[in-house]
Amino acid sequence: MDGDADIAATAALFADPARVRVLLALGDGRALAASVLAAEAGLSAQGASSHLAKLLAAGLVTGERSGRHRFYRLAGDAPELLETLARFSPARPVRSLREGTRAAALRSARTCHDHVAGQLGVAITAALVSHGALATVDGDPTTARRPGDRISSQLRDHPYVLGPAAPAVFSSLGVDLEAASSARRPLLRFCLDWSEQRHHLAGALGAAVAERLLAAGWLRRRTQAHRAVLLTPAGSAALGEILGI
Template identity: 70%
Template sequence: MGGDADIARTAALFADPARVRVLMALADGRALAASVLAAEAGLSAQGTSAHLARLREAELVEVEQSGRHRFYRLAGPHVAEILETLARSSPPQPVRSLKSGTRAEAVRFARTCYDHLAGKLGVAITAALLERGALRRTDGDPTTARRAEDRLSAPMATHPYELGPAAERLFGTLGVDLGAASRARRPLLRFCLDWSEQRHHLAGALGAALTTALTDRGWLEPRARGHRAVRVTPAGREHLAEHLGVAL
């Protein structure tokens, strides 16, 4: 029988900038080879292997063998939640170039948080689903505003949302099989307090299914390898405005 959780030991893993770059490269839910991770994190192969070994030991990442190759991914959405939680209570890194400034702006506009949408786009879509009755807030607030108990430094353990009367119709219009999402092994409805927008965005199995549907339809696409930001395509702008009233 163990004692209290060794928070300091886990927290130390997030105190190394290089190790955080490895985790952030995996934060969009991809499984990457160590060589790709090294390139994306700007590290040597030896340094990346050392960081991955420590992260595996702490059960923050897991590895999948495919033939002669090994692919690494986050151990689950809870690791992405830790990264988002730390981001909410951390100062922004200084912008020293046009390239880094453009990248920071893109991440704040639309990014993946493990396997669901975050940033301005994720919050706007969640608000539109609420306004159109696909979601319903149970505490009387008609918006996605942060509650008094939603701390910036912690994930949302509870949320004030449920499916609304228009859920099946509207999610179906967006290409989401609500029944299939409901049968997933993870909770259908979860929500995050978006670190850049300070409002709620949809997560859980439904958030993941929606992101997959919008990507499969060609409404969203990755910006570049190693970049969590996503781009809304011209077709995506048209259809998100048509179906959700989200003007980008």
């Protein structure tokens, strides 16, 4: 018979700052080579390999060999676990202007696995509701956290459905709603944004929106922090015209 879950063993994996940096570098859903993760976490190749071995054994990451390199990505619910821990964790002291800029960038706009989070992600979701692309079914017309929401990144249940203006609004964004609807994963999922404590769009539709924003050049990835993304002038103009953001 198995005993209770060994939460302490899992928690110990997050007690090493360098190991956490490895996980955060994978937080946008991409697969990265060990050498890239070592550079991102400020580790030697041997140090990165040691951390990755522990994360593999715990099932928090998966590895896939391609040619001479092995690439790693977050496994299963690890992205949601990271967001949950971030919600419970105090802000790290900012010791330099660069660190402060990166922290602000993550709060402003970042990827949460494969969709947009932060202030921008929350603003997009709220605008989709106000423009009728999404509709709430619980009597609360906002994207605020509901009393029953878990303090976690992805909601088990959500109060949203596609609204009557969904085809027109998503078409104006360049998002193929029919293609997103045919994906194997759920079309509509929502996360409780850890920095904003409001809902942002996830699921197949959230991924399609993020992919479109990046492909159109409305968002671009920042080079100093993989999860942080930047709203470009063209993106600001487009989202202002289409969604009133």
